[in-house]
Amino acid sequence: MRFEFTAPLWEWSSQANWYFVTVPEAASEDIREIPRPPRGFGSVRVRVTVGGSTWSTSVFPDSTVGCYVLPVKKAVRTAEGLVAGGDVPVSLTVLNL
Template sequence: MRFSFTAPLWEWSAQGGWFFVTLPTDAADDIAELDRPDRGFGSVRVRVTVGATTWSTSVFPDTKLGSYVLPVKKAVRKAEGIEDGDDVDVTIEVLDA
């Protein structure tokens, strides 16, 4: 299962330094319906591409947003020149399917 979308990068105010992109609702709904192994915090393993950078990580459910959030580490933000509030083109491949 693969999704491509554009969404803004945002910083989590509760813990400075953590940046995320929120998945679109349709992608989150599809992921939530998957029969997959239980993982900590409801996480789902994914492979992500932003620009020329690809890495493996997990997306995490966010009940307040009704979606999943993708953490974007500093090395990726620096390599791709993205900052808080920038729109980010993301491709996610779900590995827990």
């Protein structure tokens, strides 16, 4: 299952230098409904493309917003010129369906 969306990059206030993009509510609901084996912290394995960067990671449920959040590592932020508050175009594919 593949999702495409644009959302702002934000820094986690509890842990400096950790940056995330929030997966939109509709996509988060669809991801939540996909049957799969349970993983730690409710994570879901994904492959992500932002600009010319593609990597594998996991999205994690965020109970404060009710959506999944996608961590964006420093190498990607640097390569793609991403800054906190800026919009990030994301292509996200759920792995291991």
